[in-house]
Amino acid sequence: MRIASADVVVTSPARNFVTLVITTDDGLTGLGDATLNGRELSVASYLRDHVAPLLEGRDASRIEDTWQYLYRGAYWRRGPVTMAAVAAVDTALWDIKAKAAGMPLYQLLGGASRTGALAYGHASGRDVPELLDSVRAHLERGYRAIRVQTGIPGLDSVYGVASSAAGGGERYDYEPARRRPLPAEETWDTRAYLRHVPTVFEAVRAEFGPGLPLLHDGHHRMTPIQAARLGKDLEPYDLFWLEDATPAEDQTALRLIRQHTTTPLAIGEVFNSAHDYTVLLQERLIDYVRSAVTHAGGVTGLRRLLDMAGHFGIRSGIHGPTDISPVGMAAALHLDLAVHNFGIQEYMRHAPETLEVFRTSFTFTDGLLHPSDTPGLGVGLDLAAAERFPYAPAYLPVNRLADGTVHDW
Ligand code: KDG
Numbered sequence: 001m002r003i004a005s006a007d008v009v010v011t012s013p014a015r016n017f018v019t020l021v022i023t024t025d026d027g028l029t030g031l032g033d034a035t036l037n038g039r040e041l042s043v044a045s046y047l048r049d050h051v052a053p054l055l056e057g058r059d060a061s062r063i064e065d066t067w068q069y070l071y072r073g074a075y076w077r078r079g080p081v082t083m084a085a086v087a088a089v090d091t092a093l094w095d096i097k098a099k100a101a102g103m104p105l106y107q108l109l110g111g112a113s114r115t116g117a118l119a120y121g122h123a124s125g126r127d128v129p130e131l132l133d134s135v136r137a138h139l140e141r142g143y144r145a146i147r148v149q150t151g152i153p154g155l156d157s158v159y160g161v162a163s164s165a166a167g168g169g170e171r172y173d174y175e176p177a178r179r180r181p182l183p184a185e186e187t188w189d190t191r192a193y194l195r196h197v198p199t200v201f202e203a204v205r206a207e208f209g210p211g212l213p214l215l216h217d218g219h220h221r222m223t224p225i226q227a228a229r230l231g232k233d234l235e236p237y238d239l240f241w242l243e244d245a246t247p248a249e250d251q252t253a254l255r256l257i258r259q260h261t262t263t264p265l266a267i268g269e270v271f272n273s274a275h276d277y278t279v280l281l282q283e284r285l286i287d288y289v290r291s292a293v294t295h296a297g298g299v300t301g302l303r304r305l306l307d308m309a310g311h312f313g314i315r316s317g318i319h320g321p322t323d324i325s326p327v328g329m330a331a332a333l334h335l336d337l338a339v340h341n342f343g344i345q346e347y348m349r350h351a352p353e354t355l356e357v358f359r360t361s362f363t364f365t366d367g368l369l370h371p372s373d374t375p376g377l378g379v380g381l382d383l384a385a386a387e388r389f390p391y392a393p394a395y396l397p398v399n400r401l402a403d404g405t406v407h408d409w
């Protein structure tokens with residue numbers, strides 16, 4: 001079974017996605033997600049210009065060898081663009097192998113360790129009443145774990161908080177709604193945030209009781225000592241996790257946070273290699289790893305990372321916002337089902353236009369996701385539908401302090 005072609009599809013059904021389609025000489029196709037939000041075309045070029053010519057004629061069944069060939073062979077290792085490209089090839093080859101075997105991918109990864117993957121959704125509100133409505137809407141949709149984000153008094157807009165209550169507060173504003181050629185700029189104030197967030201969790205616990213797993217994303221905005229304080233202040237509200245408290249690339253920052261708080265910590269959506277985690281795992285500084293299949297070298301890369309985390313009793317929390325395409329999401333679900341150290345799966349539902357292009361088979365029942373038993377990943381790509389949604393540039397926002405200094409987010 002040889003690779004006959006490797007084609008890159010860039011499409012924008014509600015938001016931009018880059019998909020690799022590998023076809024074999026016996027007519028099987030495999031899909032891989034290569035979407036890097038705000039930098040999509042760089043991965044498309046890496047794949048088209050530098051990877052596709054290397055793939056043609058290769059044995060499609062040699063997944064590990066192809067991974068090593070692209071990773072080691074390029075000399076320039078790691079990095080979000082390279083690893084998204086490697087991920088797309090790897091995922092597409094796993095899709096093909098599982099289709100050839102006539103099995104859902106999770107069977108090739110060792111079979112199911114559970115009946116489904118507990119998913120969390122994104123509730124948000126510009127103020128507390130709007131947030132409580134959004135939590136209610138998520139519970140009605142079947143979610144059994146919920147991420148909580150709100151507006152901050154004094155700040156005009158906050159990333160991760162929907163600018164309208166329509167849709168139950170689920171959507172980010174940079175999906176396509178505020179698509180523009182340049183990134184939007186938001187103003188940030190960490191002291192205002194630190195004062196406000198504990199009052200939000202107090203209100204959510206008062207309304208929904210102690211049992212509901214609640215999560216929160218700090219989007220890398222705090223210093224270690226600020227994060228330590230927030231972790232302590234949130235202890236009474238028993239969070240499932242506090243995510244991305246500090247800029248993720250500074251692994252040793254987590255030591256200070258860990259010394260001060262028992263609030264569980266999650267990090268890693270911007271990481272692209274197991275090497276980004278070595279201090280975090282060996283010193284048990286986090287509780288959940290957040291990498292996506294799409295950004296961490298595919299099914300092979302993420303499986304290696306999750307196995308390494310498992311040795312330290314650290315669990316998975318695979319990144320699953322809407323900029324992970326349904327292909328990346330399906331790959332995550334197969335891993336969620338198979339690995340022993342599963343923790344939780346992020347699940348923001350894709351827009352209807354996205355689901356016109358990507359035909360999914362995964363299910364969401366009683367708060368649990370299942371990848372389905374369709375052979376392969378269980379996702380189809382409708383090329384005619386994809387052509388109806390041409391690429392348009394869209395960027396994440398840039399954060400500044402009141403005096404204009406660029407800030408982390
Ligand atoms: O592309 C960036 C988004 O995927 C990210 O900001 C979403 O933080 C996020 C999350 O936890 O889903």
Ligand code: MG
Binds near residue numbers: 217219243244269
């Ligand atoms: Mg996040």
